[in-house]
Amino acid sequence: MSGTAAAFSTSSSTTKPAAIIFLHGLGDTPAGWSSLQSILPSLRPRLSNLKYVFPPAPTVSITINGGMQMPGWFDLYDWPIGVGSKDDNDGLEKAVLQIEDVVTRLNEEEGIPKSRIVLGGFSQGGAVALLAAYNEQLCRRVQEEEEEEEEDVYAGCVGLSAWMTMPDKFSVSELSSKGTPMFWGHGRYDDKVLFEQQAFGVDKLRSRGVQVMDEAYPMGHESHPDEMMAMATFVDRVLFGEEEEKDS
Numbered sequence: 001m002s003g004t005a006a007a008f009s010t011s012s013s014t015t016k017p018a019a020i021i022f023l024h025g026l027g028d029t030p031a032g033w034s035s036l037q038s039i040l041p042s043l044r045p046r047l048s049n050l051k052y053v054f055p056p057a058p059t060v061s062i063t064i065n066g067g068m069q070m071p072g073w074f075d076l077y078d079w080p081i082g083v084g085s086k087d088d089n090d091g092l093e094k095a096v097l098q099i100e101d102v103v104t105r106l107n108e109e110e111g112i113p114k115s116r117i118v119l120g121g122f123s124q125g126g127a128v129a130l131l132a133a134y135n136e137q138l139c140r141r142v143q144e145e146e147e148e149e150e151e152d153v154y155a156g157c158v159g160l161s162a163w164m165t166m167p168d169k170f171s172v173s174e175l176s177s178k179g180t181p182m183f184w185g186h187g188r189y190d191d192k193v194l195f196e197q198q199a200f201g202v203d204k205l206r207s208r209g210v211q212v213m214d215e216a217y218p219m220g221h222e223s224h225p226d227e228m229m230a231m232a233t234f235v236d237r238v239l240f241g242e243e244e245e246k247d248s
Contacts, residue, residue: 016116017049017051017110017111017112017116018049018050018051018112018116018117018118018155018239018240019050019051019052019053019106019110019112019116019117019118020036020040020050020051020052020053020117020118020119020120020158020235021053021054021055021099021102021103021106021117021118021119021120022036022052022053022054022120022121022122022125022158023054023055023057023073023099023119023120023121023122023124023125023126023128023129024054024056024057024071024121024122024125025121025122025123025124025125025126025161026057026062026070026071026072026073026076026123026124027070027071027072028057028071028122029056029071030054030055030056031054033054033122034052034054036052036054037050037052039228039232040228040231040232040235043228043229043232043233044232044233044235044236046236046239046240047232047235047236050235050239051106051110051112053102053106055098055099055102056071057071057072057073057095057124057125058071058072058073058094058098059071059072060072060073060074060075060091061075062075062076063075063076063077064076064077064078064079072124073091073092073095073124073125073127073128074087074088074091074092074094074095074124074128075088075091076088076124079192080191080192080193080194081163081192081193081194081197082194082196082197083194083196083197083200085163087165087166089166092127092128092131092165092166095128095131095132096128096131096132096135099119099128099129099132100132103117113152114152114153114154114155115152115153115154115155115179116155116239117154117155118154118155118156118157118158118235118238118239119132119133119154119156119157119158120157120158120159120160120183120231121158121159121160121162122160122161122162122223123160123161123162123192123193123221125162126158126159126160126161126162126163127159127162127163127164127165129157129158129159129162130157130159130162130163130164130165130182130201131164131165131166132154133153133154133157133176133180133182134157134170134172134176134180134205134208134210135166135169135170135171135172136171136172136173136176153173153175153176153179153180154176154179154180155179155180155238155239156180156181156182156183156234156235156238156239157180157181157182157183158182158183158184158231158234158235159182159183159184159185159201160184160185160186160223160227160231161185161186161187161190161192161193161221161222162184162186162193162197162201163193163197163200163201164197164200164201164204164205167200167204170204170208171208172205172208172209172210174209176210177208177209177210178209180210181210181211181212181213181234181238182205182210182211182212182213183212183213183214183215183230183231183234183235184198184201184202184212184213184214184215185214185215185216185217185223185224185227185230185231186198186214186215186216186217187216187217187218187219187220187221187222187224188216188217188218188219189218189219189220190219190220190221191220191221192220192221193221195216198214198216202214213230213234215227215230
C-alpha cells in the first residue's frame with residue numbers, strides 16, 4: 001500500500017458548496033449507507049458542510065441469483081467477482097447515465113459543479129463510481145448524450161470493496177488523471193469481490209497517472225472503522241484542502 005491523501009492536489013477554496021454522491025451495493029438501498037452523513041462529519045467536522053446524495057439503484061434481474069429481481073446497478077454473471085469476471089456493459093452504461101443525471105441536478109438545483117463532487121460507492125456501487133470517474137470512452141459518450149460542451153471531472157473518487165469493470169476498454173483523460181484522485185479501501189478476506197481486484201484496479205489507475213490512496217483492512221466484504229477514517233480524511237482534503245480547522 002502506498003500514497004497518502006496529503007499527497008493529493010486539493011481545492012484551494014473551502015467556501016464553495018460541495019457534495020458527495022455515494023452508491024450502495026447489490027440488494028441494498030440508499031438507507032444502507034445514509035449513516036455516512038453523520039459518520040464522516042464526526043471524523044472530519046468540515047464534512048458537515050457537504051450535500052449528501054444516496055441514489056437508489058434500479059430493480060434489475062441478477063443472473064447469479066437465478067434471475068431474481070433486486071436493487072442492482074447492473075447484472076452479475078460470475079461469483080465471486082475476481083479479475084476477469086464478465087461485465088454487463090449495457091447495464092453499466094445505464095448506471096453511469098443515471099449518475100450523470102444526479103450530477104446535472106446538483107449543478108442546476110444546488111449550484112454544485114462536478115469539480116466539487118466526490119463520487120463513491122460500495123461493491124457494485126464502487127464499480128459504477130470507478131467507471132463514471134475514469135473511463136474516458138464511456139464518459140465521452142455520456143457527454144455527447146448530455147450535450148455537455150466541455151469536460152468537467154470529479155473532485156475525487158471513493159471505492160470501497162470495489163472493482164474495475166471494462167478493463168479492456170479502460171482509458172483515462174488527462175484531466176481526470178490529474179484532477180480526480182482516488183481512495184480505494186478493500187478487505188483482505190473479501191470472498192465476494194476478491195482482494196485481487198484492488199491491486200489489479202490500482203495498478204491500472206496508476207499506470208494512467210491517477211493518484212490513488214489504497215488501503216487494505218482485516219475484514220471481509222464490509223466496512224471498517226479505520227476505513228471510514230481514511231475515507232473522511234481523503235474527502236476532506238480533496239474538497240477543502242490542507243487547512244486545519246480553527247477553534248472558535
